[in-house]
Structures are given as structure tokens and as C-alpha cells.
Amino acid sequence: MKKAIATAILTTLPAIVSAQDAILKVGTQVDIRSTNPGVDRSAYTDGILLNVVEGLVGYRDDLSVGPVLANEIQISEDGLTYTFPLRRGVTFHNGAELTADAVLWSWQRLMAEDTGWRCRDRFNGSDGINVVSVTAPDPYTVTYEINAPSPLFLKEMARFDCGAAPVLHPESLNSEGDWVAPVGTGPFMLGEWRPGERIRLAKFEGYTPAEGAMDGYTGAKVVNVDRVDIIVVPDPASAKAALRAGDIDLFNINVSDITEFREAGFTVLTEPTASWSNFLISRHDEMLGNPALRQALARSLDLDQLAMLMGEEAANASPIPPISSFYTEVQSQRYGYNLDAAKALVEESGYDGSPITLTTTKQSERLYDQALIAQSMWRKAGLNVEIEVMDWGSQLDLYQSGKYQMQSFGFSPRLDPALSWDMFSGEHPRKVWNNPQALELIEALKSETDTEIRKELSDKLHVMFLQDVPAIGLFSQLDVMAASDRVQDFRMWPGGQPRFWNVGLGAAE
Amino acid sequence: MWTYATKRFLMTIPTLLLVSIIVFVLIRLIPGDPAAIMLGDTDSDTALEAMRSKLGLDLPVYRQYLIWVGNIFRGDLGVSINTGEDIASALVSRFAVTAQITFVAVGIATLIAIPAGLIAAWRQNTPLDFGILFVSIICLSLPSFWLGLMMIYLLAINFGWFPTVGFVSVHEDFVGGVMYLVMPVITLAAVETGVLIRMIRVQTLEILRLDYITHARAKGLSEATVLMRHVFRNSVAPALTVIGLTLGALLGGASVTETVFSIPGLGRLLVDAIFARDYPVLQGCLLFVSFVFVMVNLVVDLLYMLVDPKVKL
Numbered sequence: 001m002k003k004a005i006a007t008a009i010l011t012t013l014p015a016i017v018s019a020q021d022a023i024l025k026v027g028t029q030v031d032i033r034s035t036n037p038g039v040d041r042s043a044y045t046d047g048i049l050l051n052v053v054e055g056l057v058g059y060r061d062d063l064s065v066g067p068v069l070a071n072e073i074q075i076s077e078d079g080l081t082y083t084f085p086l087r088r089g090v091t092f093h094n095g096a097e098l099t100a101d102a103v104l105w106s107w108q109r110l111m112a113e114d115t116g117w118r119c120r121d122r123f124n125g126s127d128g129i130n131v132v133s134v135t136a137p138d139p140y141t142v143t144y145e146i147n148a149p150s151p152l153f154l155k156e157m158a159r160f161d162c163g164a165a166p167v168l169h170p171e172s173l174n175s176e177g178d179w180v181a182p183v184g185t186g187p188f189m190l191g192e193w194r195p196g197e198r199i200r201l202a203k204f205e206g207y208t209p210a211e212g213a214m215d216g217y218t219g220a221k222v223v224n225v226d227r228v229d230i231i232v233v234p235d236p237a238s239a240k241a242a243l244r245a246g247d248i249d250l251f252n253i254n255v256s257d258i259t260e261f262r263e264a265g266f267t268v269l270t271e272p273t274a275s276w277s278n279f280l281i282s283r284h285d286e287m288l289g290n291p292a293l294r295q296a297l298a299r300s301l302d303l304d305q306l307a308m309l310m311g312e313e314a315a316n317a318s319p320i321p322p323i324s325s326f327y328t329e330v331q332s333q334r335y336g337y338n339l340d341a342a343k344a345l346v347e348e349s350g351y352d353g354s355p356i357t358l359t360t361t362k363q364s365e366r367l368y369d370q371a372l373i374a375q376s377m378w379r380k381a382g383l384n385v386e387i388e389v390m391d392w393g394s395q396l397d398l399y400q401s402g403k404y405q406m407q408s409f410g411f412s413p414r415l416d417p418a419l420s421w422d423m424f425s426g427e428h429p430r431k432v433w434n435n436p437q438a439l440e441l442i443e444a445l446k447s448e449t450d451t452e453i454r455k456e457l458s459d460k461l462h463v464m465f466l467q468d469v470p471a472i473g474l475f476s477q478l479d480v481m482a483a484s485d486r487v488q489d490f491r492m493w494p495g496g497q498p499r500f501w502n503v504g505l506g507a508a509e
Numbered sequence: 510m511w512t513y514a515t516k517r518f519l520m521t522i523p524t525l526l527l528v529s530i531i532v533f534v535l536i537r538l539i540p541g542d543p544a545a546i547m548l549g550d551t552d553s554d555t556a557l558e559a560m561r562s563k564l565g566l567d568l569p570v571y572r573q574y575l576i577w578v579g580n581i582f583r584g585d586l587g588v589s590i591n592t593g594e595d596i597a598s599a600l601v602s603r604f605a606v607t608a609q610i611t612f613v614a615v616g617i618a619t620l621i622a623i624p625a626g627l628i629a630a631w632r633q634n635t636p637l638d639f640g641i642l643f644v645s646i647i648c649l650s651l652p653s654f655w656l657g658l659m660m661i662y663l664l665a666i667n668f669g670w671f672p673t674v675g676f677v678s679v680h681e682d683f684v685g686g687v688m689y690l691v692m693p694v695i696t697l698a699a700v701e702t703g704v705l706i707r708m709i710r711v712q713t714l715e716i717l718r719l720d721y722i723t724h725a726r727a728k729g730l731s732e733a734t735v736l737m738r739h740v741f742r743n744s745v746a747p748a749l750t751v752i753g754l755t756l757g758a759l760l761g762g763a764s765v766t767e768t769v770f771s772i773p774g775l776g777r778l779l780v781d782a783i784f785a786r787d788y789p790v791l792q793g794c795l796l797f798v799s800f801v802f803v804m805v806n807l808v809v810d811l812l813y814m815l816v817d818p819k820v821k822l
Contacts, residue, residue, distance in 0.1 A: 027674065034593050116563060121555045195592045195599070196773035196781070197676055233674045233771045235654075241661045242673040363784065393541030393786045400545050400557075428554060 021226040022505045024487070026498070027233040027248035031196055036179045038163025039116050043412060046160040047497035048230065050217065051201060053184030055164030056084045056103065056142070057157050058217030061493050063274065063324060063415050065154040066218035068210070069098065069167055069185060070142075079149030079449060086140045089208045092169040093189045100136030106167045107134050114177075119162035128446075129153055151449045155416045160497055164217065187221040187501045188228065199230040201500065214502050216493055221501035228500045249484045249505070250498075254365050255311025258480060267483040271492035272314055274321040274413030275477040277370055279358065280424065280432050281470060284402045288356070292349035294469035297356075297406075298335035300342035300381035301374055307475040309373050310366070317473035318462050319411070319420040323494045325451075326417045330459035334473075335466060342381040355386045360408035363392045370474060371408040402429035410477065413496060417458040418445040424471055433470035514811060521803045528799045529581075532792055533574050542566075543590055543786040564590050577792065587789040591782070596793040599778060604760070604797070607767070607774035609679065610690055611759040614697035619752055621702050623745060626709025630717060630744075631736060641706060648703030657696045657769035664692060674771040693770045697763055701755055708751050713744040746816045753809030760805065761798035 034040030037049040050058075058068040067073055070084035090098040110117040111124065111131075121127035130147040137143055146153055157165045169183040182190055187209075188201035203223045212219040231248060233239040240257075242248045243266060253261060253268075261268050281288050281297070288294065303315035317334040320327050360371040371387050378385045385406070390398075398404040414420040421442045425433040438461060445457045465473075479496045488504035544560035561567050565576070580587060586596035629641040665673040671688050679686030716722060717740060725735045764776030775794065782790035 031592070033591060036593075040593055116559070118556060127555055194773070195594050196603070196777060231675050231771065232773070234768045234777065235771070237658055238661060238674055238769055238771060241658070241666055245666045245669070245673045247665075247673045247675065391541070391784060393543075393546050393784060394539070396545045397540040397542055400542060 022224070024225045024228045024250070024500060024503060024505060025248045026228060026230045026500075027239045027242060027251040028230055029232075029234055029236065029239070029252070031232045032193065032199055035181050035190055035193060037166045037182060038110070038118050038161065039179070041118060041161060041163070043160070046163065048199060048201075049166075049182065049190075050160065050164060050186070050497055051188045051228075051500050052186040052190050053163060053166035053168060053182050054186050054217075055157060055166055057154055058164055059158050059160075059415060059495050060216035060218050061495075063216075063494055065158045066215065068164070068218055069103075073154065080146055082144040082146070082153065084142045084144075086142065087208070087210060088140065090185050091206050091208070092171075092185055093183050093204055093206075094169055094171055095206065096169055096171075098167065098185055099139045100142045101139070102169060103142045103167050104134060104136055105170055107165070109168070109173075110165060117162070119156065119159060119165070122156050122162070129156060148447065149449050150447065151451075151454065152416055152418060152446065155419075158217070159415070160413075160495065187223045191227070196232055198232060201228040201230070203227065214491070214499075216495055217499075221499075223501050224504040225500070243482055243484060246484060246486070249487045250490060251482050253480050253482045255313060255478050255480055256365065256369065257482075258311055261482045265485075267485065267487070269481045269483060269490065269492050270312060271479045271494060271496070272321070272323055273477050273479045273494055273496040274323065274415060274420075275410055275479075275496065276316070276319050276321065276420075277313070277366065277410045277474040277477055278319075279371075279374065279472040279474070280399070280407040280409045281472070282402050282404050282406070283432055283434060283470065284429065285405045287351075287354065288405055290349045290351075291468075292345045293351055295335070296342045296345035296349060296351070296381060297378065297383060298466075298469045298472045299338055299345060300383060301335070301377050301472060301474075302337045303334055303474060304337075306370065306373050306377070310369060310475065311478065311480075313475040313478050315474070316476045317466065319414070319423070319465075319473060320417055320458060320462070321413070321420075321476045321494070323476075324415075324417070326455055326458050328455055328459055331462050333462065333466060335469070339381060346382050351383070353382070353384050355384050356405055357388050358385050358406040358408060359388045359390060359395055359398060359404050361392045361395050362389055364410070366477065367408040367410060374408075374474075400430045402432075409471075417454060418442060421445065421458065421461050433465070433468065435464065435468055435470075438464050438468075510811065510814065514807065517807045517810070521800065524803060525796060525799060529578060529792070529796055530574070532795045533577065534570075536786075536788055536791055537570060539786070541786040543788060546786050577789070581796075586793040589782075589787055589790045591785040591787040591790065596790055599790070600775070600793060600797050603773060603775045603778045604801075606676070606678070606772060607760060607763065607776065610693050610697060610766070610772070610774065611756065611763065613690070614694045615701055615752060615756050615759065617694065617698040618701035618705055621698075622705030622709055623741075623748070625702075626706045626748075627713050627736060627741065627744065629706065629710045630713035631732075631740075633714060633717075638710075642710070645703040645706035645710075648699045649707070650703075651699065653696050653700055653763075654765050654769050656699060657692065657766055660692045660696060661769070676772055689770075689772070693763075693766050693772055696766050696769075697759065701759075704755070705748060705751065709744055709748050712747050713740055716740050716743050742816055746813060749809050749812055749816060753806050757802040757805040760801050 030044050032045040032048050033042045037053050054068045056070045057065050060066045069087055071087045072085060074083040086098060109115055111120055123129055123131045129150050132145045132147050135143050166184060172180060172183045174180050187204055187207045189204045191202040192200040203226050209220040209222055214220055233242060239251045243251055258268050281294060307313040307315040314322060316322060318331040320331045358371050360367050362368050375385050375387055399407060411423050414423055425431055425438055425442055427434055441457050441461050445454055448454050479492055481492060483490055486505050488506050490503045544557055544564060544566060565573060588595055625641050629638045632638050661673050665671045671692055676689050677685045722735060722739055725739050764780045767774040767776045779794045782794060
């Protein structure tokens with residue numbers, strides 16, 4: 001109800017625009033979930049709201065973490081104290097100056113149980129780091145103390161799904177403490193949200209850009225448009241038509257549509273991301289518990305061909321994305337595609353031709369297509385894989401319970417190797433890898449701060465991963481956008497989230 | 510008539526109660542955990558449990574039902590677990606959009622189909638009859654998503670007459686709003702026109718063969734009088750049932766048309782809620798659609814009395 005009131009207030013704001021307003025029109029198949037970053041969220045919600053709110057730190061293009069609202073990041077020698085001097089002259093959308101008080105208020109709000117911040121557990125010691133104290137030694141400095149050195153602290157702070165631990169003004173809440181709308185420091189203000197219809201972001205005239213070139217969420221953010229209208233277009237065919245008609249300027253397209261859009265004269269922008277496509281193999285299935293059969297499944301897939309048939313994806317068996325500095329020579333190793341060896345493994349496993357069910361969904365073209373292509377490859381090795389199609393909700397239900405044989409799956413970006421390995425490893429039924437040695441290595445990876453040692457740990461995990469085959473890694477996904485000829489300087493990046501600053505609009509040809 | 514209408518209206522209460530139970534139970538039989546869908550490929554069990562608790566999904570189903578029904582009696586349909594929208598306001602705003610398209614589309618379809626069906630029957634087996642039949646079959650056979658896309662390509666892209674995507678309410682900008690409604694209305698009207706023409710033609714043919722029509726003609730009445738006085742009212746009455754059912758179904762959401770034209774109507778709300786396992790929205794939508802359906806059919810029954818002199822309520 002309160003959110004509805006907030007929405008109603010937002011939707012009744014007058015849209016005062018002049019005929020000359022430069023409006024960037026972005027099509028999206030999915031709507032945002034809420035205006036409350038890191039609380040009621042989805043991947044798209046994170047991306048849109050990170051144009052409106054900012055945290056102390058953010059990801060750079062190379063997926064390292066840099067300062068955003070902080071001027072710099074100072075780490076004590078013992079690795080327990082992080083000091084963030086704040087950038088001067090930064091104001092919130094309501095005109096109030098950014099001070100350490102606002103940072104403390106925002107942190108306290110995020111860590112309060114009632115707020116429902118998705119990442120609270122990652123900072124209160126129950127599922128990761130324990131932030132012992134947050135203090136303000138002066139009005140423009142904030143200090144965080146953690147209980148033990150961690151390579152993950154800054155990365156967790158910058159996480160998209162955490163809303164980058166957003167620094168908000170207290171006016172984001174009403175007098176009863178309920179969420180109204182984000183009053184942040186980002187280059188755009190949330191002007192209007194009409195669920196199922198559109199989201200409107202207005203240029204924040206009072207924005208003070210940081211120094212340095214645009215680099216992920218860090219660096220200068222200069223707004224060259226007056227407004228961004230994000231229009232919900234659920235049907236991709238209608239979105240294509242809208243792009244042709246000039247009714248939208250930007251739209252995320254499928255990799256399979258790259259050629260069509262290029263031939264139609266659109267600018268097609270591509271960027272490798274940290275999202276990872278794979279086939280999960282349930283550890284609860286008796287037949288698939290056979291190591292030789294798992295190896296056969298992996299070695300009968302020609303990953304290069306599969307990635308090529310999918311579009312322009314980059315084959316990658318490792319959960320570590322090639323854009324990561326942890327993607328070493330070892331991480332680039334694969335299962336070793338060899339059809340004869342795969343057939344021999346099938347025989348060795350004693351496989352009797354019983355159907356193996358691969359669950360997938362048509363709600364994701366990528367998940368469905370990768371299943372179809374792999375099925376034909378498996379047939380050549382004598383593996384009888386049957387595809388079972390269901391809606392995403394039902395598939396996720398099976399994923400959570402582990403009650404399936406194989407799933408065509410994709411993991412959203414994990415921007416640290418510890419998180420990449422952890423996402424499918426553990427004792428929970430949904431986790432496909434519970435090799436005790438691997439779990440020990442992952443725990444070590446979570447606490448080790450030396451980068452070289454971390455690389456070694458991650459490499460060891462990859463060698464074990466290729467041996468055990470708890471999942472078959474396929475490729476790191478490509479993010480693809482089609483843009484009209486009006487759009488200038490829109491840059492994609494490995495983070496995958498849309499950034500509407502530094503984008504210009506020219507006249508259509 | 511008023512007694513009948515009141516009785517029918519009161520009968521909606523047990524009907525809706527029954528619908529509420531069926532809807533509530535069936536939704537929960539579908540696999541899929543709303544909390545898991547919201548959180549996606551989360552690694553955190555704590556977050557999942559917290560989300561389930563926040564959404565009230567950790568309570569026994571009967572308690573969830575009692576809380577929901579209790580809230581409905583207080584006029585509170587709850588909030589969407591997907592977007593946090595107030596469901597009652599979402600239903601009203603989405604229904605208003607769907608109703609704009611549906612009423613106009615069904616109205617146009619009726620206005621075209623009644624004379625076309627009558628004329629086709631009256632001129633049975635003539636080129637005019639074949640022509641009307643041909644058009645109606647074409648209309649019937651066109652999938653609405655295909656017709657919608659073709660119209661977008663032809664009218665919006667090639668001629669640039671209408672916007673391809675987006676939506677503006679007619680309350681905010683009448684002319685602009687109408688521009689967004691033209692193509693969806695034509696799409697819906699085309700399909701419904703085909704159905705109605707065939708229905709009215711068949712009905713009229715049966716009536717034209719009845720003795721009292723022969724008798725009327727034998728009396729020397731003009732064809733126009735025979736058609737208008739004796740055939741029209743008797744042919745149209747049964748078609749009202751089809752119009753009522755169509756209207757009810759479309760008011761419940763023309764999801765395909767709404768999706769193709771990016772219209773934020775009831776159908777899209779319902780489909781999105783199904784995929785997101787948004788139980789409160791799904792329950793609210795289905796209950797609302799049932800109510801609309803019952804009401805539309807009540808109105809149709811009452812209209813029978815006006816159109817068909819044989820009917821007394």
C-alpha cells in the first residue's frame with residue numbers, strides 16, 4: 001500500500017518538458033520490481049536504480065572496485081579498517097549536501113532487520129564479513145571496521161544486487177519510516193514509475209561528476225540527455241519494430257538476432273559479461289552419479305561449436321569469466337572434446353540408453369537453444385538426452401530442491417572467484433558440488449587476501465571441477481544491445497548494467 | 510426484473526467464494542516458489558527463508574487463505590509480491606485500460622457483424638454472401654499476434670501513422686491516447702467480427718426459414734420490414750450471448766494483444782503474475798475477472814428481455 005502511495009506520488013509529478021528535450025528512449029522486456037535499491041530487486045531493477053543512487057564504492061570496467069562517493073579508499077595495514085574520505089560538493093537530489101551523517105544513517109537503515117536489505121547477512125557475520133563498527137571521525141570521513149581481513153569487503157559493498165550499499169537521504173522514507181522513493185546522489189532522479197508501462201529518469205542538474213574517465217560505475221558521469229524514458233515492451237518482435245520506427249533508441253537483443261539487426265542497419269553493441277551458461281548435473285541422481293557418464297556428457301560437447309551456434313558467445317568451461325584477472329591459463333582449460341573418447345566413456349560407464357532428462361525453459365531463448373544444440377551433440381555420442389520444457393518458476397523450484405537430472409542453467413555475474421565457485425558448491429540440495437576438498441579450498445579463497453595465492457586456489461578448484469563434472473560449463477554470456485543511429489557514445493561494459501550517463505543523442509539519419 | 514437482478518447479484522457471493530477457494534488452492538499446486546523466483550540464483554538460504562517469511566509463505570495454507578479472505582472483506586486485496594503495487598489500485602488502472610480497448614473493439618465488431626450477418630443470410634448463396642463469408646473466415650483465421658505485428662509494420666513503420674510501442678492514457682492526452690488504441694482495437698475487433706458475422710448469419714438463416722417469416726412475406730410486407738421487424742430482433746438475441754461471453758473473456762484480459770502492443774492492461778498483469786508466481790496478484794486478478802464475467806453475463810441476460818419479446822424475467 002505504501003509503495004503504491006509512493007508510486008502514485010511519483011506518477012502525479014508533473015512532467016514538464018520542452019519540445020527540445022533530448023529524450024533517450026530505452027526498450028525493456030521486463031519492468032523494474034521496485035524503487036528500493038537492494039531491497040525489492042531484480043537484476044534489471046539494480047541496473048536502472050544504479051543510475052539514481054550511488055554507494056561509497058563501485059565496480060570498474062575491469063571488475064575491480066574503485067571509489068564513487070568516496071574520494072579514495074584507505075585500507076589499514078592489518079586489513080581491518082577501511083576509511084572513506086567523501087567527495088566534497090556532492091548533493092542529494094533534494095539539494096542537501098552529502099556528509100558522513102547521511103552515510104551512517106544509510107548504513108544503519110540497511111543493517112536494520114526491518115529494511116530487508118538483501119545483503120545484510122553478508123555484513124553482520126551470519127553469512128560472511130562482520131562489520132564491527134561504522135563511525136564518522138569527521139563530517140566528511142567514514143570508517144568501517146571489520147572483524148577479520150577479507151578480500152571480499154569492497155566487492156560486497158559494490159555488489160549490484162546490494163544496490164552498491166546505497167547512500168540515501170532520510171527523505172527517501174516518510175515520517176513513519178516507510179519507503180517512498182530514492183533520494184540519492186546519482187546523475188539521474190527517478191521522475192516517474194508506472195508499473196508495466198514505463199520508468200522515467202530525469203537529469204539531475206545538481207550532479208557533481210567525479211574526476212577521471214568513465215570506468216564502470218566510477219569516474220566522471222556527465223549527463224547529456226534531459227530524460228531517459230524506459231518503456232516496457234514485453235514482446236521482442238514489437239521492440240524490433242519500435243527500433244525500426246524510431247520509437248525506441250536502445251534495446252537488449254538476443255545473441256541469435258545479432259546478424260539480423262546488423263543487416264537491418266542498426267548499431268549492434270556487444271560485451272562479454274561474467275554471466276555463465278552451463279548444464280547443472282544433480283548430485284542426487286543415481287545414474288548421473290557415475291563419474292564416467294559425467295565425463296562422457298562433458299567430453300561429447302564441442303564447446304566452440306556450441307558457442308558459435310549460439311551467436312557470438314565465448315566458450316568457457318570455467319565459472320571464472322575471461323574478463324576477470326583470475327582467468328588464468330588453467331581456467332581456460334576445458335573437458336577435451338573428443339567424440340571417440342566420449343563414446344568409450346559411455347561404454348565404460350555401463351550406460352544402457354535410458355533417457356536422461358535435461359530441464360530447460362523457453363522463457364530464456366539462451367537456455368532453450370543451448371539445450372537443443374547440446375542434445376544433438378550428445379546423440380552422436382550415444383547419449384539419450386530428452387529435453388523437458390517448463391516455465392522458469394517451475395524450473396527454479398526443481399533447482400532449489402535438486403530434484404532433477406540435468407538443468408540448462410545460467411548464473412548471474414559473481415565478481416570474485418570465491419563467489420563464482422561458491423555459487424554451485426555446498427551441502428544445500430540445490431548445490432551440485434559437495435566435494436569436501438573443494439569446499440575447503442573455497443573457504444580458503446574467501447579469507448585469503450593475497451591475490452597470487454587466491455589465483456592458485458581458484459586454479460586448483462578448476463582442475464577438480466573438470467575432473468568431477470558437477471556441471472558442464474559452456475560459455476560466458478555476451479550482452480547485446482541494438483541502438484538506433486541517434487544514440488551516440490553508449491558504452492556497454494562487463495558489469496552488464498545499463499549506464500545512461502555520457503550518452504548523447506544526435507539527429508536520426 | 511429487479512428481483513431477478515438482485516437474486517443473480519447475490520448469487521455472485523457464493524460463486525466468488527467458491528472461485529476464491531479454487532484459485533487459492535490451484536495456484537499453490539503449481540510448482541514454483543515466489544521467494545525463489547524473486548531472489549533468482551541466490552546462494553543465501555537465510556535470504557530465502559527471510560523472503561518466504563516476509564511474504565507470509567511460511568504460514569499454513571489455510572491461514573494464508575483466511576488472512577487473504579479476511580482482508581478482502583476489509584477491501585484490501587493486498588500488495589503485489591513482485592512489484593509492491595497495491596493490487597486493488599493496479600486492478601482498477603489495468604482494467605480501465607483493457608476496458609477502453611475491449612468495449613470499443615466489441616462495439617465496432619457488433620456494429621459491423623450484425624448488418625453483415627443479416628445481409629449475408631438474406632442474400633444467401635450470392636456473391637455478396639460469399640464475399641462476406643470469405644472476409645469473416647479471414648478475420649477468424651488470423652492469429653491476433655500476427656495481425657498485430659503486421660499492423661505495426663504496415664501502419665506504424667511504413668506509414669508512420671501510429672506509435673509502435675508505449676502507452677498514453679486518453680485521460681491524460683485524448684488524441685495521443687487514441688493513437689495508441691487504434692491498432693489494438695482493430696486487431697481485437699477483426700477477430701471478433703469474424704466470429705459474430707458467422708454466428709448472426711447462421712441464426713438469421715434459421716429464422717428466415719420459419720413459417721412466420723413466410724407468412725409476413727405472404728401478407729405483402731416489404732423485405733425491409735420483414736428483416737427489421739421479424740428477423741433482426743430474433744436473430745440478434747442469441748448473438749447477445751456470444752457478445753457477452755466475448756466481452757467477459759476480453760475484459761478478463763486480451764493478453765496477446767496487450768503484449769504485442771505493449772499495453773499495460775489486465776491480461777498482461779495476469780500473465781506476468783503467473784510467471785512470477787505472484788500469488789496475491791493472481792488471486793486478486795482471477796477473482797476480479799470472475800466478478801466481471803458474472804456481471805457481464807447478468808447484464809446480457811437483462812438485455813435479452815429488451816431485445817427478445819419472448820423472454821420474460
